[in-house]
Amino acid sequence: MAHFHLVQLYPNLMNLYGDRGNLLCLQKRLEWYGHDSSIENINPGDSLDFEHIDLLFMGGGSEREQELVLQDLASKRDSLMKAVEEGLPVLCICGAYQLLGEYYRSHEGKEMQGLGLFSFFTQGLKERLTGNILIHTTLNGVEESVVGFENHGGRTYFIDKRLQPFGSVIKGFGNNGEDKKEGIRYKNLLGSYLHGPLLPKNPQVADFFIKAMAERKGFRIERILDDSLENYAHEQVKRKLMG
Amino acid sequence: MKNLRLTLAIIAGKVLIYMSRLLGHQGTSLPGQIARKIYPRILRTLSANIRREIVAITGTNGKTTTSNMLAEILQQQGYSLVHNRLGANMLSGITTAFIEKSDIYGSRKFDYALLEIDEATVPLLLRETRPRLVLITNFFRDQLDRYGEMDHTIKLIQEAVKDQEIEMLLNADDPLTANFQAETGLKCWYYGFDDSSYDNCRVMDSREVRYCAFCGHQLEYEKYHYAQLGQYSCPQCHSRNPERDFTGHELEMSPDIELKVDGMALKSPCQGFHNAYNILAAVSLARLLGVEDENTKKAIASFKPQAGRMEVFFINGKRVVLVLVKNPAALNQTLASLIYDPGRKNLFFALNDNAADGRDISWIWDADVELLEYENVMIEQIVCSGQRSGDIALRFKYAGFPRERIKIETELPRAIELAVQGSVESSNILCSYTALFTCQRILMEMGKRSEAGEEKEKAYQPQS
Incomplete structure (x- = not known):
């Protein structure tokens, strides 16, 4: 039995629309795989030791909340990027995803610097992109469908065209409602607009993180879980979207 | 007549109230809305x-x-x-x-x-x-x-x-x-x-x-x-x-x-x-x-609570409570009330995602469903229904409720039937807004049938 240390960044500020459910999901699945885990909450001002964490999670938040965490996060930027380069599993949803880019421009024209880990930007508009969403992605060599609920005013555009999205949009809006791209994928980091929360109804994405975490500890996950309920819930949303 | 427009607005409102009730609606907003168009000062007056x-x-x-x-x-x-x-x-x-x-x-x-x-x-x-x-x-x-x-x-x-x-x-x-x-x-x-x-x-x-x-x-x-x-x-x-x-x-x-x-x-x-x-x-x-x-x-x-605000039915000797849950606070309070109930029970949750329910159902993850210590609250089974039966089933699974006692049945009548079966003492019927009135109707019918059944039984008892 291994122990996994999961970190939630700024749970009081960055946690929208049930995003915390992603961690509950990982924790339970780890338990079912026969492992043990803990969740550490990091608030502004707390120090973060990237050496001893297995996964980093940050959920969505409003512009106001993003501004509040940005200063704290900026001090951790370089060590975060180094950890991402080394393959740290990271999940950033909605506002947290936007923070990874170069800047966010609000619909009033106010510009807020991002962490600049990746070369993209987000343009806020008053009209929000809301609804169920279906995307396709490839995880561990297998094509998978992913479902969720998006609710964002920001439109995200890749400046560096080599950036890889998390998936391609089949139904819904994704990054900007124009280029059919959804989220960002880099090594074991996923940025995505998908709430829902993302992981419970998409067990293959949850297991993508769990496998990556285990691999970094030098072992493989062999057990297969009963995902009949997960798949049922997944298909239910898919049917709803595809009619 | 002092104010013809006012009278006209009131009459239009009353007719609309009457008509919408005939059509089986509760007729609560539209009549007022139209009357306010006819005579904007109606509420002041x-x-x-x-x-x-x-x-x-x-x-x-x-x-x-x-x-x-x-x-x-x-x-x-x-x-x-x-x-x-x-x-x-x-x-x-x-x-x-x-x-x-x-x-x-x-x-x-x-x-x-x-x-x-x-x-x-x-x-x-x-x-x-x-x-x-x-x-x-x-x-x-x-x-x-x-x-x-x-x-x-x-x-x-x-x-x-x-x-x-x-x-x-x-x-x-x-x-x-x-x-x-x-x-x-x-x-x-x-x-x-x-x-x-x-x-x-x-x-x-x-x-x-x-x-x-x-x-x-x-x-x-x-x-x-x-x-x-x-x-x-x-x-x-x-x-x-x-x-x-x-x-x-x-x-x-x-x-x-x-x-x-x-x-x-x-x-x-x-x-x-x-x-x-x-x-x-x-x-x-x-x-x-x-x-x-x-x-x-x-x-x-x-004072008895209204539809969906903990309305109680008696069906086949079981106490069946109907509750509307529409946000994390409401779900928390409903689950908390189960902690004080020592008997064996079934739980039912019909979750829809129509506009009136809220299209985004992620709020179920903001509720403290983990609050229930499932070994202590004596829940026999959880029946999940509605358009998002899968999501609510997952919520309970990830809160630690055993998978094999989670049932999915999307059809409301059959799902409620399942939830009031067995040897439990009570059933808790939770639903989102657009499932509420259907569930209420089903429960009322079941309540009546159960009452009629009991009377029949009594009638057949041998006289001594």
Whole structure:
């Protein structure tokens, strides 16, 4: 039995629309795989030791909340990027995803610097992109469908065209409602607009993180879980979207 | 005829109320809406017919139940009243309530108007009517509020009541109303609970952090009575709960509520700490309006919760409780009430995602479903139904409920049938808004059938 240390960044500020459910999901699945885990909450001002964490999670938040965490996060930027380069599993949803880019421009024209880990930007508009969403992605060599609920005013555009999205949009809006791209994928980091929360109804994405975490500890996950309920819930949303 | 347009508006409203009822709708908003188009001053005019007081009741949770309780109390005391009792709490719904009671000339007088009003609509209500008392039950944030709308709404209410001839009745255990007196200069009465055996000191992960209304610092809680309501203090500016004018004490929930309000003993068939708050609020308001204790006690004892607000049916010897759950707070309070129920039970949850339910159902993950220690609450099975049966099933699975006892049945009648089967003593039927009335109808039919069955059985018993 291994122990996994999961970190939630700024749970009081960055946690929208049930995003915390992603961690509950990982924790339970780890338990079912026969492992043990803990969740550490990091608030502004707390120090973060990237050496001893297995996964980093940050959920969505409003512009106001993003501004509040940005200063704290900026001090951790370089060590975060180094950890991402080394393959740290990271999940950033909605506002947290936007923070990874170069800047966010609000619909009033106010510009807020991002962490600049990746070369993209987000343009806020008053009209929000809301609804169920279906995307396709490839995880561990297998094509998978992913479902969720998006609710964002920001439109995200890749400046560096080599950036890889998390998936391609089949139904819904994704990054900007124009280029059919959804989220960002880099090594074991996923940025995505998908709430829902993302992981419970998409067990293959949850297991993508769990496998990556285990691999970094030098072992493989062999057990297969009963995902009949997960798949049922997944298909239910898919049917709803595809009619 | 003094005012033809007014009469026309009232008649149109009354016809629309009648027609929509014929069509089986509750007819609560549309008639008022149309009447307001015909005669925009209709609410001002009709609300001037109130002889004693207009009382406005607002807040996030409990406003319908509290205002219905108060209506019972005032009727027990023999007062006539106008009341939007069906919970249509925008201006159009309130206008409908006045039209329904009015004569066609708009001149019939009433003692009281009890107006349940949506929080964000309070400023608009105050432009058209003159309430003397405003009760705020509580301000609960939910996931829809992460963009700061609640703070904005509170400010708007404070600005709207300021400098008016209004007294406020507020929840002393809710830190979000602590600064009303300072901000508005109005007379503010406070009600709240003394320590009870149901308090807890545990902080749940998803319990939202509360900040001091005066200085913005994070509050410290000594005790939580229920959700975020409790005894708190601010480590920075040292503010704490306002002093209470009305105190609820000696609370017992077994599971029906018994409590005292400043020594007056009350019994109620309602359940759950949230209902204890509703009773305390209604009783405090009744005291402010000078109602006799005997009438208050009688009304509270006979008050039965409405559709979806813990309505009880008896089916095949089982107690079946129907509850509307529409946000994390409502789900938390329903689950918390299960903890006090020692019997074996089934749980049912129909979750839809139509516009009226909210298209985004992720709020089920913001509720503390982990609150239930599943080995102790004696839940035999959980039946999941509705358009998002899969999501609610997953929520319980990831909260630690055993997979093999989670059943999915999307068809409501069959799903409810499943939930009232077996040897359990009770079933808890939870549903989102658009499943509520269907579930209620199914349960009523099952209740009738079960009653008829029992009578048949009795008739066949051999005479001795």
